Amino acid sequence: MNAKASPAAVTEDRHAQAAAAPAVAHASMANAIRALAMDAVEQAKSGHPGLPMGMADVATVLFTQFLKYDPADPAWPDRDRFVLSAGHGSMLIYALLYLTGYQAMTLDEIKRFRQLGSITAGHPEYGHTPGVETTTGPLGQGLANAVGMAIAERHLAVVFGSIVDHKTYVLASDGDLMEGISQEAIALAGHLKLHNLIVLFDDNGISIDGPLSLSDSVDQVKRFESAGWAASRIDGHDPQAIASAIANAQNSDRPVLIACNTTIGYGAPNKAGKSSSHGSPLGADEIKGAREKLDWPHTPFEIPADILTAWRKAGERCKGVHADWSQRLAALDAGQRAEFTRRMQGDLPKQALSDAVRAVKQSLAATPKEIATRTACEFALESLIPALPEMIGGSADLTGSNNTRTKSMQAMSAADFSGRFIHYGVREHGMASAMNGMALHGGIIPYSGTFLVFSDYCRPAIRLAALMGERVIHVMTHDSIGLGEDGPTHQPVEHLAALRAIPNLLVFRPCDAVETLECWQLALEAKDRPSVLALTRQNLPQLSQNFLDSNRCAAGGYEIAAADAKADVSIFATGSEVAIAVEAKKLLAAKGVAARVVSVPCFELLAEAPEAARRAVIGDAPVKIGVEAAVRQGWDAIIGSDGLFVGMNTFGASAPYKELYKKFGITAEAVAAAAMRKLG
Numbered sequence: 012m013n014a015k016a017s018p019a020a021v022t023e024d025r026h027a028q029a030a031a032a033p034a035v036a037h038a039s040m041a042n043a044i045r046a047l048a049m050d051a052v053e054q055a056k057s058g059h060p061g062l063p064m065g066m067a068d069v070a071t072v073l074f075t076q077f078l079k080y081d082p083a084d085p086a087w088p089d090r091d092r093f094v095l096s097a098g099h100g101s102m103l104i105y106a107l108l109y110l111t112g113y114q115a116m117t118l119d120e121i122k123r124f125r126q127l128g129s130i131t132a133g134h135p136e137y138g139h140t141p142g143v144e145t146t147t148g149p150l151g152q153g154l155a156n157a158v159g160m161a162i163a164e165r166h167l168a169v170v171f172g173s174i175v176d177h178k179t180y181v182l183a184s185d186g187d188l189m190e191g192i193s194q195e196a197i198a199l200a201g202h203l204k205l206h207n208l209i210v211l212f213d214d215n216g217i218s219i220d221g222p223l224s225l226s227d228s229v230d231q232v233k234r235f236e237s238a239g240w241a242a243s244r245i246d247g248h249d250p251q252a253i254a255s256a257i258a259n260a261q262n263s264d265r266p267v268l269i270a271c272n273t274t275i276g277y278g279a280p281n282k283a284g285k286s287s288s289h290g291s292p293l294g295a296d297e298i299k300g301a302r303e304k305l306d307w308p309h310t311p312f313e314i315p316a317d318i319l320t321a322w323r324k325a326g327e328r329c330k331g332v333h334a335d336w337s338q339r340l341a342a343l344d345a346g347q348r349a350e351f352t353r354r355m356q357g358d359l360p361k362q363a364l365s366d367a368v369r370a371v372k373q374s375l376a377a378t379p380k381e382i383a384t385r386t387a388c389e390f391a392l393e394s395l396i397p398a399l400p401e402m403i404g405g406s407a408d409l410t411g412s413n414n415t416r417t418k419s420m421q422a423m424s425a426a427d428f429s430g431r432f433i434h435y436g437v438r439e440h441g442m443a444s445a446m447n448g449m450a451l452h453g454g455i456i457p458y459s460g461t462f463l464v465f466s467d468y469c470r471p472a473i474r475l476a477a478l479m480g481e482r483v484i485h486v487m488t489h490d491s492i493g494l495g496e497d498g499p500t501h502q503p504v505e506h507l508a509a510l511r512a513i514p515n516l517l518v519f520r521p522c523d524a525v526e527t528l529e530c531w532q533l534a535l536e537a538k539d540r541p542s543v544l545a546l547t548r549q550n551l552p553q554l555s556q557n558f559l560d561s562n563r564c565a566a567g568g569y570e571i572a573a574a575d576a577k578a579d580v581s582i583f584a585t586g587s588e589v590a591i592a593v594e595a596k597k598l599l600a601a602k603g604v605a606a607r608v609v610s611v612p613c614f615e616l617l618a619e620a621p622e623a624a625r626r627a628v629i630g631d632a633p634v635k636i637g638v639e640a641a642v643r644q645g646w647d648a649i650i651g652s653d654g655l656f657v658g659m660n661t662f663g664a665s666a667p668y669k670e671l672y673k674k675f676g677i678t679a680e681a682v683a684a685a686a687m688r689k690l691g
C-alpha cells in the first residue's frame with residue numbers, strides 16, 4: 012500500500028539542487044540570519060538575539076540542504092515540518108522565512124518585529140505568520156507538538172501512500188528539554204520509533220539564570236538513547252558536521268537527537284556564551300563589535316544581493332520535488348485524491364456524519380438508555396468512528412474507564428501505524444500536546460481520554476489549542492463527585508470553571524445519551540476550536556426520549572422541561588445535575604410552584620447565541636437557580652449575582668456517590684427548598 016520513493020533518492024535529489032546554488036560562503040549565509048536577528052531585536056528594543064545567532068549555522072545547513080519546503084506554497088501538505096520549539100528565538104524563523112522568500116515575510120515585517128499588527132510577533136504564532144507550523148513560546152510544547160506531527164505523517168503515509176513522505180524537524184533548547192513534558196514526548200516518540208522525527212538540540216549550556224550547571228546535570232544524549240532514540244553530539248558551528256549528522260538522520264530507524272554544541276549569541280564580542288545575550292538587545296557597541304567579528308560590514312537590515320540571491324535559490328531548491336509530488340497526487344485514483352484533499356482541508360464528510368448522528372438518535376429514541384455519559388460516548392463513537400476516518404482516538408492509560416476505544420479500533424504501534432487508537436501511556440500533557448501537533452499537521456481529528464480532574468495536567472496544551480484555533484477533542488470522564496469512592500483527589504470541583512475561563516474553548520457537559528451525541532457532533536463541526544466533553548462515571552436517565560432531528564445543544568442551552576404555568580422558577584443545570592433539576596421541578600409543582608428546567612450543556616455557545624435567543628433561554632422567572640456539582644464561578648452570567656446556586660464550595664470526599672450528593676446537599680429536595688425560601 013505504501014509505495015514510497017526511497018528516502019536516499021529524495022535526499023540525493025535535494026542535494027543535487029542545492030549544489031546548483033551560487034557559491035556564497037556558508038558563513039555569509041549564516042551571518043545574514045545573525046545580522047537580521049540582532050538588528051531586529053535592537054530596533055524593537057526587545058527580543059532574543061542569542062538563539063538565532065547561536066543556531067544560525069545549523070539552520071542554514073538545514074534550510075539550504077535538507078528541509079523540504081516551498082516558500083511559494085507554505086501549506087504544501089508534503090512539506091517537512093520545522094518546529095521552533097524554543098519560540099523565544101523567533102527571529103531565527105522570521106529571518107529564514109524572509110531569506111528563503113516567503114512572500115508575506117518582507118523586510119518591513121522584520122523591521123516591525125514585535126509591533127502591533129506585524130506578522131513578526133514576539134513568539135511565533137500559528138495562523139498569524141505563513142510558514143510558522145505551530146505556536147511556540149511555552150517551552151517543551153513545540154517538541155511535543157512535533158511528536159504529534161510525526162505520528163500524523165506515519166499514519167497518513169499508511170492510508171495514502173507515497174504522497175505522504177516527509178519529516179518533522181525540531182529546534183529545541185535547554186529549556187525545552189528541562190520541561191517535564193519533554194520526557195513524555197521523548198518517551199512516546201521512542202516507543203513508536205518515529206524515525207521521521209529529528210531534533211536539533213541547541214546545546215549551548217546557557218539559560219536565563221546563567222550557566223546550565225546552576226540547575227541541570229542531565230546527559231541528554233544518554234537520556235534520549237535510553238528512550239529509544241539515536242543520539243549524537245556535534246559541533247553546531249561546523250557546517251560539515253551538521254550536514255553529515257542530518258544526512259545520517261535521513262535513514263534512521265528511530266527518532267534522532269542531534270545535540271549541537273553552540274555558543275549562544277555567536278559573534279557578539281563580549282556577550283557570546285553568556286546569558287546576557289539570551290533575551291535582550293545587544294546594544295549599539297556590542298552590535299558594532301559583532302559586525303567586525305563576523306566580518307559583516309553592511310548597514311542594519313541590509314542583506315547584500317549575492318547573499319540574498321543565494322538564499323532565494325535555496326528557497327527554490329524543492330520546486331522540482333514539489334512538482335513531482337503534484338504529479339503523484341494527480342496520478343492518484345480520483346476518489347483517493349478527493350479524500351486526501353478533503354481530509355487535509357479539514358472538511359467533514361457531511362453526509363456520513365449526519366447519517367451516523369441520525370442513526371444513533373433513532374436507536375436512542377427506539378430504545379432509551381439509562382447509562383453513564385462516558386458509556387453514551389462509546390455508543391456514539393461506534394457510529395462516528397466508521398463514518399469519519401480522520402478520527403484518531405486515545406487515552407492516557409484509562410482506556411477502559413474513558414470508553415474512548417470502540418470495539419473495532421486497532422491500536423497504533425511502531426509496527427503498524429494504521430491503527431486509529433493511541434495508547435498514550437500515563438502522559439496527559441504529552442498526549443494533549445501531541446494532539447495539537449496532529450491537528451496542525453492536518454488530515455486528522457484527534458480525540459483523547461483521561462479523567463476531568465487531570466485536565467490540569469493537559470491545560471497548557473489545551474490553552475495553546477484554543478489560541479491556535481485547533482480542532483482537538485478531549486473526552487474527560489469522571490466529571491464530578493459522582494465518581495464516588497476514588498475521593499477528592501479524583502473529583503473535579505473547580506475544573507469546569509477553569510476550563511470555561513479559556514477563551515475559544517468549548518466545554519460540553521451533556522446530561523444524557525442524546526446530548527452526548529449532540530455535543531460530539533458540535534465538537535466535530537467546530538473546525539476552528541478545541542472542545543472538552545465532560546462525562547460522567549455514573550448512570551443517568553435518558554431525559555430526551557423522542558426522536559428530534561435538530562441539535563438542541565447547538566444553542567448552548569435549551570428548555571428541557573417546560574413549566575406547567577408561567578414560571579416562578581428557572582432551574583439551570585448541566586450534565587448529571589439536569590436529572591436532579593427535573594426532580595426538583597416535580598417537587599415544586601407539588602407545592603403549587605411552576606418551574607422550568609433549562610439544560611446548559613455548553614456555556615460558551617449560550618453566551619455566543621443571538622441576544623434574543625439567549626434571553627429566551629434564560630427567561631424572566633423571578634427565581635433563578637443554577638445546579639452543578641462544581642464551584643459557582645462562571646454561573647452568574649446565567650443566574651445573575653442574586654441567583655441561587657446549588658453545587659460545591661469545598662473539595663469532595665470518598666464515599667459511594669449517592670451519599671456524596673446528600674452530604675454536599677446537591678439534591679432535588681435542596682433545590683426545591685432553596686427556591687421556596689427565595690419565593691418567601
Ligand SMILES: Cc1ncc(C[n+]2csc(CCOP(=O)(O)OP(=O)(O)O)c2C)c(N)n1
Nearest residue numbers: 062148149150184185186187217218219289
Ligand atoms: C514553560 C516556560 N517556562 C518559562 C519560560 C521563560 N523562558 C523563556 S526562555 C527560557 C530558558 C532559556 O534557556 P534555553 O531554553 O536554554 O534558551 P537559550 O537561552 O539557550 O536560548 C525561559 C525560562 C517559557 N518560555 N516557557
Ligand SMILES: [Mg+2]
Nearest residue numbers: 185215217218
Ligand atoms: Mg540554552
